[in-house]
Each structure stands twice: as structure tokens, then as C-alpha cells.
């Protein structure tokens with residue numbers, strides 16, 4: 001099973017998207033969101049709050 005090149009989630013067969021760079025590197029994305037962030041924003045997953053929110057729930061919101 002392929003894994004998303006951005007968020008490392010497994011991509012179910014028939015879903016997701018494959019992207020080939022000019023230099024021949026292959027990328028797989030589980031969603032358009034991952035594609036956008038990986039290709040256009042060029043950000044690392046560690047910096048993305050929408051990813052860390054899923055795995056870590058912090059209690060006590062500060063305003």
C-alpha cells in the first residue's frame with residue numbers, strides 16, 4: 001500500500017494521487033490538501049497544525 005508523501009498516512013487503492021516531479025521523483029498524496037501543502041507551500045509536516053491536532057490533543061485552550 002502506498003503512503004502519503006506528506007502526512008505518511010496509508011493511501012487506499014483507488015484513492016489519492018500520484019505526482020511525478022521533473023527530476024523523476026515520485027510522490028503520493030492521500031488528499032488534495034496534502035498535495036497543496038507539499039508542493040505549493042513547501043512546508044514540513046512537523047510545522048502543520050492541522051496534522052498535529054489530530055495526534056495530540058492539548059487541553060486548556062489559551063486565548
Ligand SMILES: [Zn+2]
Pocket residue numbers: 004005006007008009029030031034
Ligand atoms: Zn496525506
